[in-house]
Amino acid sequence: MTTALLVVAGVLVVAVVVAFLLRRRFLLSGLGAVTMWLRPGSSGRWSVGVAWYGGETLLWYRALSLSVRPQHRLCRAGFRVEGRRPAGSDDVALPPDVVVLSCDTGDGRRELAMEPSTVTGFLSWVESAPPVR
Numbered sequence: 818m819t820t821a822l823l824v825v826a827g828v829l830v831v832a833v834v835v836a837f838l839l840r841r842r843f844l845l846s847g848l849g850a851v852t853m854w855l856r857p858g859s860s861g862r863w864s865v866g867v868a869w870y871g872g873e874t875l876l877w878y879r880a881l882s883l884s885v886r887p888q889h890r891l892c893r894a895g896f897r898v899e900g901r902r903p904a905g906s907d908d909v910a911l912p913p914d915v916v917v918l919s920c921d922t923g924d925g926r927r928e929l930a931m932e933p934s935t936v937t938g939f940l941s942w943v944e945s946a947p948p949v950r
Contacts, residue, residue: 833883836883837883840883840885841867841880850867850868850869851867851868851870851931851932851935851939852865852866852867852868852880852931852932852935853865853866853867853868853877853929853930853931853935854866854910854911854915854929854930854931855868855877855889855927855928855929855930856927856928856930857925857926857927858925858926858927858928859925862910863908863910863911863930864879864880865879865880865881865910866878866879866880866888867880868929869887870893870939870942871942872893873892873893873894874890874891874892874893875889875890875891875893875896876889876890877889877890877891889924889927891922891923891924891927892922892923893942893943894923894947895922895923896920896921896922896923896943897920897921897922898918898919898920898940898943899919899920899921900918900919901916901917901918901919901936902916902917902919903915903916903917904916904917904930905917908930911930914932914933915930915931915932915933916930916931916932916933916936917929917930918930918931918936918939
């Protein structure tokens with residue numbers, strides 16, 4: 818009986834790990850998909866995830882999750898980048914070479930961190946939004 822329970826538990830653990838890896842591979846396979854860290858203005862914690870930007874929205878999916886729904890949906894029309902800085906000593910959860918963008922969104926302030934090679938494409942996407950009337 819105990820051996821059977823251990824086998825079932827092992828199979829479940831392997832199934833969860835495989836599901837997690839397949840989800841991450843699927844998220845990173847799309848065009849406009851990048852690894853991005855996000856910190857809401859009211860929080861001190863950075864969360865790593867995968868962001869898809871294209872069209873009029875940025876969809877951000879938490880990396881350490883099995884959810885297929887985006888945790889944050891940011892509209893490009895209400896998105897404004899207010900500042901840019903390198904990751905500092907207080908950003909211990911971030912790799913040292915990322916760029917942090919302070920942003921104002923329709924849902925409040927957010928900070929986004931991404932690789933320097935990603936920043937140019939992301940800022941082009943933000944700036945190419947049609948003018949708001």
